[in-house]
Amino acid sequence: MTTEFFKYQGAGNDFIMIDDRNLTFTAKQEQIASLCDRRFGIGADGLILLRNDPGYDFRMVYFNADGAEGSMCGNGGRCAVRFARDLGMVGDFTRFIAVDGEHTAELNDQVVRLGMSDVNGIETLEDHYFTNTGSPHYVAFVTSVDETDVVGIGKAVRYGPVYGPEGGTNVNFAQVIEKDYLKVRTYERGVEDETLACGTGVTACALVAAECFGWEGPVAVRVPGxxxxxxxxxxxEPGNFRDIYLTGPAEFVFSGAV
Known part of the structure; x- marks a missing residue:
């Protein structure tokens, strides 16, 4: 069977998008991983299905690059919104459902502003912070993200004795440039590598910085993408945040059939 796909990216975080409103996509985990492979497949940080859902404009179903269904992906959500509008499913505002619940989004020709899940606590640990922004995130402040071994340290934390037994975590390294301005790099579980951007990771870093330094935002975050x-x-309550919005570009790259 031939499947039409569309490639989108948000700040370099790239996704294979498939219109699955007719529920014909039946690929297994290893097949999805093959599609995401950058050497032998299409190449992407993940694959997203858009499906119908009663009461919402659409349902977003997200798979990591390893082919397993994943937790919420912020940049993936923004790309899904752009894809939905390109398909004529939504206008400049949408309300959709994902694995972590309901989301709303606004979009124009340049950017997508995505409503994220509320955050109900930030753990302060010996050398890092931990929170969940729809996906679990380890956040450590460093002097220079450019000089940080993101993959080496990230892999050790993701599979280490603290988070590994619980399914692992995404690992973020944040550098304060000035007030309300961070530079961030992220090791993503499921991709098992550094990505050019991580939406839920950027959100986690911004909220941790706001909690630590008293920032009121908005927080600008530079990522490699x-x-x-x-x-x-x-x-x-301390560490609690609501009305969280992640804003940035979401762009169509190319389409094809596989």
Whole structure:
């Protein structure tokens, strides 16, 4: 069977998008991993299906590059919104459902502003912070992200004795450039490598910085693939945030059939 696909990217975080409203996509984990392979497949950080869902504009189903169904992907969500509009499914505002619940988004020709899940706590640990922004995230502040061994340290943390037994975690390294401005690099589980951007990771870093330094945002975040921005409102309890929005570019790259 031939399947039409569309490639999108958000700040260098790239995804294979498939319109699966007719529920014909039946690929198994190893086949999805093959499609995401950068040497023998299409190449992507993940694969996303758009499906119908009663009460919502669409359902987003996300698979990591290893072919396993994943937790929420922020940049993937922004690309899914752009894809949905390109398909004529939505206008400049949408409400959709993903694995972590309901999301809303606004979009124009340049950027997508995606509503993220509320955050209900940030753990302060000996040399890092931990929070969940739809996906689990380890956040460590470093002097220079450019000089940090993102893959080496990231892999050790992701599979280490603390987080490994619980399914692992994404690992972020954040450098404070100035007030409300971070530089971030991320090791993503499921991709098992550094990615050019991680939406939920950028959100986690921005919220941790806001909690630590008293920032009110929006927080600008430079990642290897470009610029993203995170807005938020503080909750009544420490480490709690609501009305969180991740904003950045989401662009069509190419389409094909496989």
């Amino acid at each position: 470009g610029m993203l921005s995170v807005e938020f409102i503080r909750g009544t």
